[in-house]
Amino acid sequence: MQLKKSLILVLLVLLADQISKIYVKTHFQLEESVEVFAWFKIFFIENDGAAWGTKLSDFLPIGERTAKLVLTIFRLFAIAGIGYWLWDIIRKGSNTTLQVAVSLIFAGAVGNIIDSVFYGLLFDHSYGQVASFLGEEHYAGLFYGKVVDMLYFPIIDTQWPEWIPWIGGNNFRFFAPVFNLADTAISTGVGILLVFNKRAFAKTAA
Structure with a gap:
């Protein structure tokens, strides 16, 4: 796999990720959803933390703003x-499988960091309204986007x-996480490394 092909893959993932995010941000209010199928919905939320919404302030004695930075x-x-x-x-000239996997992980990581670094300046808030792109107000500063x-x-x-003890009557939902295309790219890249580990880390290129 050549550098040019890797860059094309990264750019395609970034474009798909950012177009989908900008569309949702400018067409949905926060927590608004549209059912595509019974098992698939477009459900707009914003993640201020790491994976699964985890925040550093949940574990460290620091404020949420410092934790976000x-x-x-x-x-x-x-x-x-x-x-x-x-x-x-x-x-x-490493194995093509490895290059594809790392390209996907890199593209997904960049896609999410764009949100974290710039979205606070590019959009206004989505609470009870549809956010506008490059409006007069912004919802956060540089590095504090969601x-x-x-x-x-x-x-x-x-x-x-x-009749089940302790959990009877409680809600059960599978699959509960809400994610984006950048997360999908990262998960796919990591999955390739795990499933095709021997091929990805072979000493000779495929």
Whole structure:
């Protein structure tokens, strides 16, 4: 896989990710949803933290604003590291499987960091209104944007039977997380590395 092909893959993922996020942000109010199928919805939420909405302030004695800044800076360093890894394996002519996987991970990471770094300045808020792009007001400063998520697959949405101890009557939902195309790219890249580990890290290029 050549550098040009890797860049094309990264750009395609970024374009699809950002177009979908900008569309949802400028057409949906926060927590508004549209049912595509019974098991698939476009459900607009914003993630202010890491994976699954986890925040550093949940674990460290720091304020949410400081935690958000630390997380964004950490992501920037992580992207720099992944970018260098991608450049290095392409330069060395590593296995195509590895290059595709790292390209997807890099593209997904960049897609989400764009939200975190710039979206606070590019949009106004989505609480009870549809946000505008490049409007007069913005909802946060540089580095304090929120990641836009919208893909929701409640494949099973039911309740536990009442006769089951402790959890009877409680809601059971599979699959509960709401994510975006950048998350999908990262998960796909990691999945390739796990499933095709021997091929990806083979010493000779495919």
